[in-house]
Amino acid sequence: MSWQTYVDDHLMCDIEGHEGHRLAAAAIIGHDGSVWAQSATFPQFKPDEINGITTDFNEPGHLAPTGLHLGGTKYMVIQGEAGAVIRGKKGSGGITIKKTGQALVFGIYEEPVTPGQCNMVVERLGDYLIDQGL
Amino acid sequence: MEAVVVDAGSKLLKAGFAVPDHPPSMIIPTQMKCLPADESSTDASLHEIIVDPVIRGFISDWDAMEDLLDHVLYNGLGWEIGNEGQILFADPLSTPKAAREQLVQLMFERFNISGFYASDQAVLSLYAIGRISGCTVDIGHGKMDIATVIEGAVQQISSRRFELGGLDLTNLLAQELGKSYPLVNLSISDVEQIKEQYACCAEDDDAYEKLQLSCPEEQHTLPDGQVIKIGRERYTVGEALFQPSILGLQAHGVVEQLVHCISTVSSENHRQLLENTVLCGGTASMSGFEDRFQKEASLCSSAIRPCVVKPPEYMPENLSKFSAWVGGAIIAKVVFPQNQHVTKADYDETGPSIVHRKCY
Numbered sequence: 001m002s003w004q005t006y007v008d009d010h011l012m013c014d015i016e017g018h019e020g021h022r023l024a025a026a027a028i029i030g031h032d033g034s035v036w037a038q039s040a041t042f043p044q045f046k047p048d049e050i051n052g053i054t055t056d057f058n059e060p061g062h063l064a065p066t067g068l069h070l071g072g073t074k075y076m077v078i079q080g081e082a083g084a085v086i087r088g089k090k091g092s093g094g095i096t097i098k099k100t101g102q103a104l105v106f107g108i109y110e111e112p113v114t115p116g117q118c119n120m121v122v123e124r125l126g127d128y129l130i131d132q133g134l
Numbered sequence: 135m136e137a138v139v140v141d142a143g144s145k146l147l148k149a150g151f152a153v154p155d156h157p158p159s160m161i162i163p164t165q166m167k168c169l170p171a172d173e174s175s176t177d178a179s180l181h182e183i184i185v186d187p188v189i190r191g192f193i194s195d196w197d198a199m200e201d202l203l204d205h206v207l208y209n210g211l212g213w214e215i216g217n218e219g220q221i222l223f224a225d226p227l228s229t230p231k232a233a234r235e236q237l238v239q240l241m242f243e244r245f246n247i248s249g250f251y252a253s254d255q256a257v258l259s260l261y262a263i264g265r266i267s268g269c270t271v272d273i274g275h276g277k278m279d280i281a282t283v284i285e286g287a288v289q290q291i292s293s294r295r296f297e298l299g300g301l302d303l304t305n306l307l308a309q310e311l312g313k314s315y316p317l318v319n320l321s322i323s324d325v326e327q328i329k330e331q332y333a334c335c336a337e338d339d340d341a342y343e344k345l346q347l348s349c350p351e352e353q354h355t356l357p358d359g360q361v362i363k364i365g366r367e368r369y370t371v372g373e374a375l376f377q378p379s380i381l382g383l384q385a386h387g388v389v390e391q392l393v394h395c396i397s398t399v400s401s402e403n404h405r406q407l408l409e410n411t412v413l414c415g416g417t418a419s420m421s422g423f424e425d426r427f428q429k430e431a432s433l434c435s436s437a438i439r440p441c442v443v444k445p446p447e448y449m450p451e452n453l454s455k456f457s458a459w460v461g462g463a464i465i466a467k468v469v470f471p472q473n474q475h476v477t478k479a480d481y482d483e484t485g486p487s488i489v490h491r492k493c494y
Binding site for chain 1: 284285287288289290291398400472473474490491493494
């Protein structure tokens with residue numbers, strides 16, 4: 001299975017029980033910032049932003065004062081899981097980032113998709129990749 | 135059937151069906167009496183042990199909590215076995231992940247509920263007064279939480295939990311009364327009652343100093359018939375929140391702690407937070423506390439002064455005693471119908487860790 005298929009079929013899929021609802025954008029990005037696959041809608045990001053994210057995984061709380069930036073958009077950092085999940089909020093939308101062994105799984109959602117739904121999609125794929133050693 | 139909202143505090147457990155704008159139907163002490171297994175003992179009162187399942191805000195005795203919830207849900211609220219509904223819990227700040235997982239596991243496996251949701255008490259208290267951003271100063275029996283919330287999400291780095299609450303104030307009062315009346319036998323529950331009846335806050339530092347020197351005394355009759363006089367001790371209890379040195383703690387008073395917490399948030403949010411300050415929790419409903427808080431706030435050094443928000447008029451009286459519960463009733467009306475909660479199917483598929491993903 002190619003990485004693009006993971007993004008198209010498992011991240012940008014319809015949310016269970018809510019036909020027509022899906023994430024606004026998704027991507028799987030290596031820890032070094034290299035893009036493994038991304039949805040067409042995924043914003044162009046800067047290497048600094050990825051660095052900030054990986055630093056926050058290593059030192060939780062790093063992004064909280066300045067906020068999480070991706071592609072120029074600023075997200076307010078909310079409760080995540082130290083070293084495993086970063087969650088951000090922007091208005092009625094937000095972002096979930098799950099860290100796997102070698103990659104970062106990104107999911108960006110907007111209304112009417114809920115934070116919980118985005119978490120489920122992103123973290124489920126993340127857990128699967130972790131199980132596969134990726 | 136409406137969802138049930140439960141706010142298990144260190145002293146009082148608030149529970150009821152999610153009917154907003156009404157107080158919870160059950161407000162019972164969070165206590166279980168442990169009766170001896172030996173039925174033949176004639177003098178049961180000697181062997182009764184009182185168990186507190188919730189200590190300092192967190193559930194510590196899970197067996198006792200299970201029994202207490204059993205009583206609340208089946209006896210108190212009328213749930214039937216086989217037809218359990220949905221439940222929403224109000225968690226204090228910094229609840230350990232393991233505790234949240236254990237709670238969701240207990241609810242699905244032991245009580246077989248159909249849906250679960252948990253939310254932070256700080257967020258719920260703000261919803262109760264109609265705000266989604268602001269800061270809460272929740273002074274309960276076992277703990278004091280100062281939390282900053284922006285658009286319904288708690289800002290972890292600028293929120294702090296203090297292990298200081300009504301319990302410590304009761305002990306302080308017992309100590310003070312013990313000094314004035316060394317020979318009188320005061321049980322903690324008596325002191326607790328005295329505290330609730332008489333404790334208040336002086337208007338400001340100077341007023342407190344004057345009251346320490348001379349204070350009108352009131353007579354109080356203890357359950358065993360003895361009469362004691364309560365004088366300046368009642369103000370000492372209230373003052374301890376503003377000058378923790380009275381309790382022997384090296385910490386700043388509650389207003390300064392709040393300002394300190396806010397200072398760690400990015401400054402664009404300061405106004406929004408400080409101008410929407412909510413005081414809640416049983417201990418914060420002490421007479422004179424709100425006025426004193428507002429006065430201390432107007433004296434504090436930060437550029438923007440904390441401003442306490444008044445609850446809406448349609449809310450019941452004494453909202454601060456159960457604002458988290460009322461907030462829970464409000465979001466229960468949104469979360470459950472829109473299926474944003476943890477369903478039995480979700481739990482079966484993912485296990486207890488699902489609570490971190492879906493509930494916040």
